[in-house]
Amino acid sequence: MNLTPKEIVKYLDEHIxxxxxxxxxxxxxxxxxxxRMQLPKELQxxxxxxxILMIGSTGVGKTEIARRLAKMMSLPFVKVxxxxxxxxxFVGRDxxxxxxxLVNASLNLVKNEYREKNRKNIDFFVEDKIIERLxxxxxxxxSSEKQRDYEISSNKMRQRLRDGDLDDLKIEVxxxxxxxxxxxxxxxxxxxxQENFIKILxxxxxxxxxxxxxxxxxxxxxxxxxxxxxxMELIKSEALKKAEESGIIFIDEIDKIAVSSGSQNRQDPxxxxxxxxxxxxVEGSTVSTKYGVIKTDHILFIAAGAxxxxxxxxxxxxxxxxxxxxxxxxxxxxxxLYQILTKPKHSLLRQYEALLKTEGVELxxxxxxxxxxxxxxxxxxxxxxxxxxRRLHTIIEKTLEDISFNAKDYEGTTLHIDKKIIHEKLxxxxxxxxxxxxxx
Numbered sequence: 001m002n003l004t005p006k007e008i009v010k011y012l013d014e015h016i017x018x019x020x021x022x023x024x025x026x027x028x029x030x031x032x033x034x035x036r037m038q039l040p041k042e043l044q045x046x047x048x049x050x051x052i053l054m055i056g057s058t059g060v061g062k063t064e065i066a067r068r069l070a071k072m073m074s075l076p077f078v079k080v081x082x083x084x085x086x087x088x089x090f091v092g093r094d095x096x097x098x099x100x101x102l103v104n105a106s107l108n109l110v111k112n113e114y115r116e117k118n119r120k121n122i123d124f125f126v127e128d129k130i131i132e133r134l135x136x137x138x139x140x141x142x143s144s145e146k147q148r149d150y151e152i153s154s155n156k157m158r159q160r161l162r163d164g165d166l167d168d169l170k171i172e173v174x175x176x177x178x179x180x181x182x183x184x185x186x187x188x189x190x191x192x193x194q195e196n197f198i199k200i201l202x203x204x205x206x207x208x209x210x211x212x213x214x215x216x217x218x219x220x221x222x223x224x225x226x227x228x229x230x231x232m233e234l235i236k237s238e239a240l241k242k243a244e245e246s247g248i249i250f251i252d253e254i255d256k257i258a259v260s261s262g263s264q265n266r267q268d269p270x271x272x273x274x275x276x277x278x279x280x281x282v283e284g285s286t287v288s289t290k291y292g293v294i295k296t297d298h299i300l301f302i303a304a305g306a307x308x309x310x311x312x313x314x315x316x317x318x319x320x321x322x323x324x325x326x327x328x329x330x331x332x333x334x335x336x337l338y339q340i341l342t343k344p345k346h347s348l349l350r351q352y353e354a355l356l357k358t359e360g361v362e363l364x365x366x367x368x369x370x371x372x373x374x375x376x377x378x379x380x381x382x383x384x385x386x387x388x389x390r391r392l393h394t395i396i397e398k399t400l401e402d403i404s405f406n407a408k409d410y411e412g413t414t415l416h417i418d419k420k421i422i423h424e425k426l427x428x429x430x431x432x433x434x435x436x437x438x439x440x
Contacts, residue, residue: 056329059388076106106243255305258314338374362414
């Protein structure tokens with residue numbers, strides 16, 4: 001998708017309130033990728049992405065900005081937590097597994113794109129399989145008249161199938177069993193050996209007969225149709241290229257692997273070891289995956305952390321240098337929390353209204369009530385741990401708890417949520433700090 005930085009920020013503004021600096025930096029980073037692809041091949045190789053370090057408390061939108069962008073632009077995206085690599089140190093899950101996760105995400109993305117392009121062919125393949133079960137094929141040497149009648153019957157059956165008239169009818173279909181996915185942290189060499197053993201023992205892709213409703217059989221046969229009609233080698237090759245050129249790896253909680261300068265255990269082998277393991281991947285190296293080798297030189301790395309107990313300068317200098325762009329995200333005040341509840345396209349309040357509408361309950365939040373929700377969330381964040389916009393989920397859930405539980409009793413009614421209801425539900429909890437810690 002060819003969007004200018006202004007257009008990218010405009011899209012993000014529809015879903016995320018504030019954080020202009022962070023949006024601007026990421027928008028420029030993504031636009032630079034597009035610019036790089038317009039250059040001669042030899043110059044492309046020289047231009048490496050400028051990785052980003054986002055600093056800010058939890059719930060201020062660090063992950064959401066990157067996730068939204070990747071989704072909008074159909075880019076391979078994975079989010080990993082740096083802290084999960086510290087627990088195992090050098091044994092167990094290695095840092096290269098984040099690159100393998102990215103390739104898997106890229107493969108699913110490309111596979112879905114090809115499925116969408118070949119939707120008509122896939123649907124036709126599925127219909128043919130189902131019609132074969134409903135109308136057994138004619139024997140060889142059948143007369144032209146019988147063949148004509150069969151074709152007319154087949155076309156009628158196809159139309160009924162498309163209209164959904166046969167969805168509840170049960171048929172027996174043969175479905176190929178897919179082999180179980182190998183654990184993510186296994187090296188590619190081990191995975192290949194495992195796959196070869198499965199082939200030798202004949203355990204993979206065994207057809208299994210199942211009796212399913214036609215609507216369920218369609219979904220099951222679509223997977224088989226994709227395998228039969230799509231060029232999987234081409235998809236794998238394209239997925240590797242997409243991960244290399246457009247992939248984004250979001251490393252959350254990077255502050256957890258920084259070692260504070262005031263710490264007695266400055267040379268923490270687990271934390272510093274993980275930083276040193278991360279370094280070659282962020283710098284640019286080759287990683288083996290079961291789909292082939294991938295270079296990490298042009299993958300965009302976005303690291304994020306709260307840095308309450310440590311500072312970015314507590315990371316090893318080599319790793320600091322690999323994240324040249326730094327942006328500090330603002331904490332959310334009462335006004336921003338109010339805007340989060342009212343401005344985004346699919347704000348939390350719109351979501352709750354839509355959920356209860358399915359039960360015939362019309363929810364109407366008065367403006368004063370929304371301000372009271374924002375104020376309560378702000379007070380809770382000040383009194384306890386500041387968890388940003390995530391506090392709003394808890395506050396709204398607590399406010400609507402009884403209405404949601406007794407939704408059937410309110411069917412066909414319109415409920416007005418005013419500030420009186422907010423105060424009744426939340427004031428006593430907020431005043432009692434011990435209760436607030438457990439409930440909000």
